[in-house]
Amino acid sequence: MARRAEQAAVRLLAEAGEVAPPVNVERLAAHVGVVVSRSSFKDGDVSGMLIRRDGQSPVVGVNDVHSDHRQRFTIAHELGHFLLHPGREVVLDRPVRVNLRDKTSSMATDREEIEANSFAASLLMPADLIRSELQRLSAAVRLDPDRCTRRLAEIFDVSDSAMGFRLINLGLVS
Known part of the structure; x- marks a missing residue:
């Protein structure tokens, strides 16, 4: 699981030509067609989410009240979900797939969260x-x-x- 995440991160870094620290995580998001959107979330525990809608660019929403370091990790974490996991379907006015990052996910108790955290660490x-x-x-x-x-x-x-x-x-x- 961690190996798959690490390999995906290494592959993305190579494809995008990121060869020196600090890694430009927003440029990597753009490289794979993901839009990063920052705003304050009503639920302060949620640090980010990935939203995928048919026919539209995927969006990583980032809670901008969190520290810059946490925002960078959140973007990298959500990119991990984008590249490695299909997400859960949520029906609003039409089907949408969502991955949320909150206190529970940051404790990494399920396989997808552990893998997304491993991807984020390997990417950054x-x-x-x-x-x-x-x-x-x-x-x-x-x-x-x-x-x-x-x-x-x-x-x-x-x-x-x-x-x-x-x-x-x-x-x-x-």
């Missing part, structure tokens, strides 16, 4: 780029896990916690 923090940037850091920074995580998070424009999890998942820190 590609393993090869992390290893490359890690080698560029001074030895003093590399030897201090907190400084190392913080510096890489700045380079990749993600939260410290997201980078920390990614470094652990890649086996680069314990």
Whole structure:
């Protein structure tokens, strides 16, 4: 599951020519024909959603009251759903497929959410780029896990916690 997500993220990065951090997630969305729309959501727990309607460009809605880092992760997460999952059909005035990202989905308790989170991490923090940037850091920074995580998070424009999890998942820190 995580492997499929990572492969899809690597493929998208290569197709779009994203080769240096920070990854331009909005350019990647445009590359695959997805429109990104920011607005304040009435339910503050919802960070984003993916809406697919027949005959129209898919839309990733992003809650603009959330931090920039969370918005970037949300866009990447929803792109994961777009590329990997068909979504759930919701009937409004016509059938629409929706994927919502909220508190429950961010805990990643179902397969699709785990896979979308893995895709987002792989897209925003590609393993090869992390290893490359890690080698560029001074030895003093590399030897201090907190400084190392913080510096890489700045380079990749993600939260410290997201980078920390990614470094652990890649086996680069314990």
